[in-house]
Amino acid sequence: MSEAAIQLQQVTKEFKGKKAVDNLSFTVERGTVVALLGPNGAGKTTTISMILGLLHPTTGTVKLLGGAPQDRQVRDRIGAMLQDVSVIEGLTVAETINLFRSYYSQPLPLEQLLQISGLDNERNKMASAMSGGQRRRLGFALAAAGDPEVLFLDEPTVGMDVTSRQLFWDTVRAMAGKGRTIVLTTHYLEEADQVADRIIVINDGKLAADGTPSQIKATTTGRTISFTAGNAVTTESLRNISGIVDIEWNGRRVKLYSNDTDQLIAELVRAELEMKDIEIMSGGLEEAFRSLVSTAKV
Template identity: 65%
Template sequence: MKAAIALNRVSKEFKGKRAVDDLTLDIAEGSVVALLGPNGAGKTTSVTMMLGLQKPTSGTVRLLSGDPGDRSIRARIGAMLQEVNVIDRLKVREIIDLFRSYYDKPMPLERLLKISGLDAEKEKMATSLSGGQKRRLDFALALAGDPSVLFLDEPTVGMDITSRLLFWDTVRALAGSGRTIILTTHYLDEADSIADRVVVINRGRLAADGTPEKIKSAAGGRILTFTAGASFPRELIDSLPGVTQASWSGRRVRLHSADTDRLLFELVGRQADMKDIEVHGGGLEEAFQHLVQDESAAAEEARGNSR
């Protein structure tokens, strides 16, 4: 498929420190991509270069086969960034209409109000909106030009549960119409449910890339949880085969393993004192933490070997 966004060996340095390090990434038209990473990993810098707000120190960035800084390209993208700012002394309807006037073929006002769930607030002063409503106004402004590519940076921060559900239903509909959507979020359950591809960036480099199912399978396997009885020895966990991660919450034990069937067989064979046993697949959040920890450990080992 044709690439909506293409980064080729892109690096970005700030005062001698690399925020993005030799990143190569293609994002196909019509895909929904969750761009994930811990704070300071380089994902925000990557997005600002995709938007043309920053130039790479080296490498190339192409957006819709052109330069992200070109006016003709900018007219075809929309961005909902983290900062929430509204214009004083203008109503919601007036602000949306103002942004619509910047584009040759804007999305109709009535549709933008419906999509953002702000039809009832259209005559309100924008400064009187709640934090969640201001986020929804930002969403309407990002869509004002009826964009082909939409960037959503932590879009649901400040939204209540009802607003979040409406927002993601709308994003799914937009994705279904062929738009390319790039999402960054700390709510990994949202990324898991909406994205058809997950890209993890850590220390400025590509740490993982694949479908949510592939990321979860490769990083964490499955999870066995149970309630340990009074006679269950904690040291037993250390001797179990294939446990990649273990945690206790009171008497509730959580074990990660690529082969939970073998693990359960081993526990039963040792007549372990346990009840309320559950086996389920790991979530994207567990996989993300696993990936980041492994990447950090590998980087620390590499630094130690170079000394």
């Protein structure tokens, strides 16, 4: 039980000569909640598909729970909630969940799966008649059916309302608290910031960053200065001031990204710029992610 949950060693995946994943290596320890982030086309889906055994790497090795992802014994210990949830015509929600429960040697009880997915009231509803948000919750119930040691969640809360989203993350936290390993992808970066123990950023198929949310935010342009600028303040005039990493306008409101906001505010005052309503803010994961992705492309 001491082996890592997931191991990728120098993994490359090529499609028609183009590298979707490029020499990627990382290890995920058991009991960790990991957010795998990256822009569209970065290689996230390909990486997860290789970890699940749906794709084979062109070069390198992938291990899941110490074995090959395709092994039946390994598959019995994992669950996956992918973006597209297909349902079988003619089956109710409860019947669909029971069908998936039958695929595993030690499944969770039906009542528990209905509860954690918030679908108890829909148990007798035809699965094909469910809304998009309800289908996402059904996808979670199916992923959790085998009481998995490793659970993959691909954009899990898309289409969920606020109440369903809260129940979902409460359930995920409870599963992590019992030692389950969770790997998730999401475009809702505030969710990754709140839930993940660790964040892995992939860009252009390569590892761009790896660390805790605090570490990711601390090592990038994590603070900003924003103010309402006078008419004489332009992008060109701001570029003459040292310490500005990036500039973002919203009407006459300007946000300046900097590695040292203390020094920058001194430079702005020294330049005698027309400024009012000045705010200095610590950057969040979104700013850090934006910086990592733009830096990787330079």
